[in-house]
Amino acid sequence: MTISDLPPSALDAAVRRNAFVLTAATAFGGSMMPIAVAFGGLAGIYLLGADKSLATVPITALTVGSALSTIPAATLMARLGRRRGLVLGAMPAIMGGLLAAYAIIAGQFWLLAFACLFIGASAAFNQQYRFAAVDAGDEKARTRALALVMGGGVLSAVLGPQAAIFTRDLFSPIPFAGAYVAIALFALLAALTVSRFRDLVTPHPRGSSHDRGRPLAEIARQPRFIAAVLCGVASYAMMTLVMTAAPIAMIGCGLSQSDAALGIQWHVMAMFAPSFFTGRLITRFGKDRIVIAGLGLLSACAVVSLLGLTVWHFWGALVLLGLGWNFGFIGATAMLTETYRPEEKGRIQGLNDFLVFAVSACASLLAGLLIGGPGWGFINGIVFPVSALALGALALAAVTRRTFPTPAP
Structure with missing residues (x-):
């Protein structure tokens, strides 16, 4: 059954049901990354010793795996449907989590990094949850569904770090391996949950004659598209840069592994908790203002980081970092939906996520x-010019918007 076959009341009910299914799946699937980020760099230090320059390679591998999988994820779901694609997308993390645990037990750093590629691949499929939430319904319903699904990350903010703390010594005296087993378990739970998703649009198999829409270059030339992508990339990349470095910086300042894990927990909670009302804020104040607020919060995070090195400075900065990511990234995602037509969404969503994760991989x-070089202060200083660049693109898009009309949804 397609959207056109459903009466409006049934469509609204189906959209709401899907949003709740995706929210639960986000809680499980979203729990993988806080674990991998909290302990990825620390596991790297454990396996490498004193050399910190390569310690974040496992975290970089997560983002590289995501970047390489974004376009395949979008293409797979366009051909098989959201439900099948999302279920299959959880499989790499199951394998990757188990392989990463073995790599730590065996003392194989590069095998750990290789395993993180698979975990990152599943994270790319998890990013499609937010797009699956906006497949159907009017703009108000889609905005609220998007915010609800992103709000599922609040649960992952609790589940992920707490699971990391309780499972990190599962294979004592070898640390961290148990946390990666938890990643595999969360991926399995996400697959079982998302299998209850109901496709509301018909997939397009290879060779079908459906309209592919405008050429990609034409869509990408829109100032609104450029601004949406740049704001999304800036929000995600700066969040990745600071978040990846934070646990290592905290340990370097004499804080504990639990402090680092709890810092990531507060950060992830701040990333997703506002999602329950971000949709309403977007409806009331507009996408652009929410993105501007997000970029401002990212800059505030850098300011707090530069003011001190106590646990409260780190935790406060990580909370602001999460809030800034929420407003900036969700606002940019909502902006992106204005720039493509239904038949173009698979290509544009895939391209957007590829750019987001490719730049974030470089950031991690x-x-x-x-x-290990210029240090924590220099890392936070990078946030200011990047945020300014994104704001410039947003301002340019606002000035030229009447010249480049938004395509009809």
């Missing part, structure tokens, strides 16, 4: 190189 690798 850069974090490892910089934390």
Whole structure:
């Protein structure tokens, strides 16, 4: 059954049901990354010793795996449907989590990094949850569904770090391996949950004659598209840069592994908790203002980080970082939906996520190189010019918007 076959009341009910299914799946699937991020760099230090320059390679591998999988994820779901695609997308993390645990037990750093590629691949499929939430319904319903699904990350903010703390010594005296077993378990739970999703649009198999819409270059030339992508990339990349470096910086300042894990927990909670009302804020104040607020919060995070090195400075900065990511990234995602037509969504969503994760992969690798060189202060200083660049693109898009009309949804 397609959207056109459903009466409006049934469509609204189906959209709401899907949003709740995706919210639960986000809680499980979203729990993988806080674990991998909290302990990825620390596991790298454990396996490498004193050399911190390569310690964040496992975290970089997560983002590289995501970047390489974004377009395949979007293409797979366009051909098989959301439900099948999302279920299959959880499989790499199951394998990757188990392989990562074995790599730590065996003392194989590069095998750990290789395993993280698979975990990152599943994270790319998890990013499609937010797009699956906006497949159907009017703009108000889609905005609220998007916010609800992103709000599922609040649960992952609790589940992920707490699971990391309780499972990190599962294979004592070898640390961290148990946490990666927890990642595999969360991936399995996400697959079982998302199998209850109901496809509301018909997939397009290879060779079908459906309209593919405008050429990609034409869509990408829209100032609104450029602004949406740049704001999304800036929000995600700066969040990745600071978040990746934070646990290593905290340990370097004499804080404990539990402090680092709890810092990531507060950060992830701040990333997703506002999602319950971000949709309403977007409806009331507009997408652009919410994105501007997000970029401002990212800059506030950098300011707090530069003011001190106590646990409260780290935790406060990580909370602001999460809030900034929420407003900036969700606002940019909502902006992106204005720039494509239904038949173009698979290509545009895949391209957007590829750019987001490719730049974020560079940011996570850069974090490892910089934390052992110029240091924590320099890393936070990068946030200011990047935020200014995104704001400039947003301002330019606002000025030229009447010249480049938004395509009809």
